[in-house]
Amino acid sequence: xxxxxxxxxxxxxxxxxxxxxxxxxxxxxxxxxxxxxxxxxxxxxxxxxxxxxxxxxxxxxxxxxxxxxxxxxxxxxxxxxxxxxxxxxxxxxxxxxxxxxxxxxxxxxxxxxxxxxxxxxxxxxxxxxxxxxxxxxxxxxxxxxxxxxxxxxxxxxxxxxxxxxxxxxxxxxxxxxxxxxxxxxxxxxxx
Numbered sequence: 096x097x098x099x100x101x102x103x104x105x106x107x108x109x110x111x112x113x114x115x116x117x118x119x120x121x122x123x124x125x126x127x128x129x130x131x132x133x134x135x136x137x138x139x140x141x142x143x144x145x146x147x148x149x150x151x152x153x154x155x156x157x158x159x160x161x162x163x164x165x166x167x168x169x170x171x172x173x174x175x176x177x178x179x180x181x182x183x184x185x186x187x188x189x190x191x192x193x194x195x196x197x198x199x200x201x202x203x204x205x206x207x208x209x210x211x212x213x214x215x216x217x218x219x220x221x222x223x224x225x226x227x228x229x230x231x232x233x234x235x236x237x238x239x240x241x242x243x244x245x246x247x248x249x250x251x252x253x254x255x256x257x258x259x260x261x262x263x264x265x266x267x268x269x270x271x272x273x274x275x276x277x278x279x280x281x282x283x284x285x286x
Contacts, residue, residue: 164265175255199243
């Protein structure tokens, strides 16, 4: 009975390693643009070499996957990326001066490094935003935002970030027993 968690951890570790190996091999094939047996074998060899020579640090994962929030997260992030792309394109061609841009501080409500990194990646995928700094100790993310010229634009940015973070937490973290600490600082509005 006591070996069950160890076996489960070993099995999970093996699945993760095989997944990374396959992913790196697929990236290799995509970079070459040719699906052949030689390319597949070469990709597997390069992937194995990368995994041995440049091992990634272990990220503690202590949660469960929840499918519905993850599906909603995929749809929401695709929507936000499309909407932001259209807004950035409009800002580039409209006959008006560029909007006021600025750096906004967003407090994170997660203690999971994995969720924090995925959240920062999602924020970087949204055109017009770029994560500049992550202060892990204080759970603060500093994001450069293209349009902070109005309270409505700033409010929309904060609503978007909160929704993406909430969906990541619901989709990846355990539902009970997790010490969430949401700072209650109000969003900063540029002057």
